[in-house]
Amino acid sequence: MRIIGGQWRGRRLLAPTGKDVRPTADRTREALFNILAHASLDQAPLGGSVWLDVFCGTGAVGLEALSRGAETCLFVDRDVSFARANFTALGASPAVVQGDATKLGPRTLARPADFAYLDPPYGRDLLSPALESLRAGDWLAPQALVILESAAGEDISLPVPFKLHDSRVYGAARLWFAGL
Template sequence: MRIVGGQFRGRALVAPEGQGTRPTSDRAREALFNVLAHASWAPDLNGARVIDLFAGSGALGFEAISRGASFCLFVETDDDARGSIRENAENLGLFGKTRVHRRSATDLGVRPGSAGEAFTVAFLDPPYGKGLGEQTLTKLIEGDWLAPEAVVVFERAADDLDLQAPGYQLVDERTWGAARVWFLKKSA
């Protein structure tokens, strides 16, 4: 697995061993970042504050930083996955631009002052078929984690039912292989 664009293009990323995580493929990552780069509704990644929930290896957050994001908060409960995120941050020299938050994405609480300003882009790549992403969408709004009109990129299984996302507007939807990705904008 490699970063597919930006400053760190071609640099390898490590992922936790085993079946506990399912990293977004390089091809799907490249496609979703192309959507973000060219859509009129998407915020500029240059200088963006990003939160990567159910982060796994952190590939989505590291890709965002490679493409100009100023900071990424990785939210992950799995010890091995957090270790991979830290190893990737070290290998890329990004400790000042990243932080790892050991907390369930479905139980975020209120955004603490130490987390900095609200986030302009959020990536959700939860385990498929468990409804965890929908819970997290609610928690992001309740806890004031998202900036006004923030964009959420939500990956689910291609055969999952249509998304119910109160507080968000669906602005685009794509399917790449086994993944369906919804691009949501936080309602004003």
């Protein structure tokens, strides 16, 4: 696993092994950032943006965003040990919330996020409660783009007022693009 583009391009990231861990694949991250660069989803520009990497695991998606010019990224997960190891390896020191993504509480960032990437463990119905937590805590800017990752065959339901813009399948994963 590595950073695909930007200032840390080509740098390797630590990733745990085992069936219970599923970091977002290089190919999926590359496709995601190509979509953000070239598709018209009415999102903010990547440069200078604020990101949330929720259920961050290794932190690969948020680190990719920072590498490509995001101003800041907040990383959220119950276990942030691999993300912290990757921050150290890259010389980064972003903000981290170690805790339950479905119970975030009020926003601690200076301004709401332009992008939120949510990649919960598949099949555990955590997307809707996490989205509700983000909305209720004022974590998302009014025009924020929310990217959700699920198993390719998994269907999701978005809580009101989230609206689905698009979805795409990459191997075993599906990326869903939504907004408020």
